[in-house]
Amino acid sequence: MPPAPTLLGVSLKMYFGHRQTVDWCRDVARMAAEHPAVGSGAVDLFILPSFPALVPAGQAFAGGPVRLGAQNLHWEDGGPFTGEVSGPQLREAGCSYVEVGHAERRRLFAEDDRIVAAKAAAALRNGLIPVICVGEQQRMPADEAAATCTAQLEAGVRTVTDGQQLQVVVAYEPVWAIGSSEPASVEHIRAVCSRLRTWLAGQDRFPHHRVMYGGSAGPGLLGRLGQEVGGLFLGRFAHDVGALAGIVDEAAERAG
């Protein structure tokens, strides 16, 4: 069996201005169109820009292999929720993915496991692949981190019951490694991702699941991770499209 495609995702968070975001997406679309590994399906690439850029970014990616996603959604599908964006709106805007429960949202916007669970359910209900973020707050041994993250994941999907053919992505992001200079160690990443994969594999609800690593991930990391790590969730170190292209190369090498 050929290895599963490597999943690469980039969240732009709120780093770029609007024009800069759209220009960056056009550059990524061009890079991906020229990169055989993205076109062949050996590498799956998704980009999560800010809400206002979703439509022009979708236009930039139209007809190509790059998938679009959002960084957040509301748990209801419509109604009096000022300032919020719904799953159906994201689908209409062309999104395939949506991020749920990022550490910054948990910390700064008081998103707890109950909200994460409601948002994950909203994503799945609307045909969006949730990228469910989990991660331990402080440095700790890998087995403790794995137990913490598995419990977070279990809580984050507890309301999802009807899982036939549902796809989920889990982004393992140790909070202490986000916005840092270095990612977690390769051994730590492999151990935690492996435990998350084992937990997901034991769930009939999620026949299609992938686990990726994020937190100061950048060039040179992917090649050192085993197949238990399905890909990378990138932040700052993908701002340079050349660096992102290099990571796509590493993913292509992994595919063999």
Ligand SMILES: O=C(CO)COP(=O)(O)O
């Ligand atoms: O949180 C992250 C991706 O969503 C990781 O961000 P950094 O790679 O910039 O630390």
